[in-house]
């Protein structure tokens with residue numbers, strides 16, 4: 607087993623296990639062509655972990671993750687756990703894991719495939735050709751800064767949160783964004799609110815300084831309100847968007863709308879040593895167990911894992927090309943509007959796995975609009 611890439615598989619709750627099974631199926635299809643590559647080890651997280659162990663992130667799961675090169679996660683949560691005390695809520699498992707593993711940058715690609723321009727809520731002419739990545743700082747900013755809380759002052763309550771950024775936190779995420787831009791279209795847009803916030807002024811100053819080490823990458827700055835507008839007016843103008851924790855949270859959900867279905871989009875959270883890959887969607891309790899979940903986001907997480915953790919670019923591109931080909935043939939799961947005969951979750955996984963093997967066997971370089979990785 608030595609030399610294999612260790613993957614912690616944390617399916618979680620709701621549709622998590624259904625979509626993660628398809629991601630693993632497709633990674634095994636890669637192995638069928640290229641020989642043994644992965645050692646998968648499953649662990650509990652979220653509501654299923656609460657039920658089995660009374661905590662959302664059991665020690666055994668932490669140990670599996672610590673001993674893995676990458677983590678493939680489904681989703682956590684569901685109404686049956688909504689009334690639990692905050693510390694035993696499923697989401698806590700995920701938050702704790704991100705913090706423990708030092709995952710300070712979140713990558714959220716938003717790409718609109720030509721075959722799917724029609725399903726976006728925006729006009730085809732606006733979204734066609736969209737291919738951007740949001741690089742969001744994940745461990746700093748207002749979600750973590752102190753002081754925070756609700757206090758009594760002068761006879762009434764006040765709520766306080768504090769946006770804090772240290773220079774090194776901005777530097778490390780900025781480096782990631784510039785490095786990513788170098789293997790895409792060499793353009794970083796840094797997003798802040800420097801006209802109002804001191805933390806943003808520091809952000810802009812540090813990003814500008816780091817940008818001087820990447821003279822081949824074009825850098826521009828946008829205020830967050832302007833960026834929110836341009837994302838839906840002219841999404842094709844963006845390549846890499848670099849931003850803080852809260853702005854990234856909001857902008858990445860906005861960018862998810864561009865592609866048309868929440869079931870298509872993967873994400874990666876990266877630290878110095880660990881990496882976690884998860885679809886952007888939640889556990890979708892309304893469709894769990896009904897074979898209606900779209901596994902494409904989870905399968906695309908597998909491609910991101912191959913790219914960023916395994917450095918297996920050709921296999922990553924093969925998965926992305928397989929997804930694109932299957933969708934181009936008109937194969938659809940039930941989340942796409944207007945399908946009378948959608949395929950099941952596992953059928954979609956089967957078809958993508960078959961296509962991946964075909965691409966890898968033919969040694970074809972998957973077509974990809976980006977320059978290089």
Ligand code: NAD
Nearest residue numbers: 681682683684868869887888889890891892893899900941
């Ligand atoms: P959700 O993403 O689970 O679902 C929103 C809608 O999108 C639902 O109608 C759902 O059926 C649909 N949907 C989501 N993923 C789909 C897929 N792959 N294929 C087809 N349809 C899909 O968001 P929600 O309903 O707000 O939350 C449900 C639960 O998930 C909550 O408990 C929430 O806390 C949790 N959640 C978890 C994560 C995570 O694990 N990272 C993220 C968001 C929400």
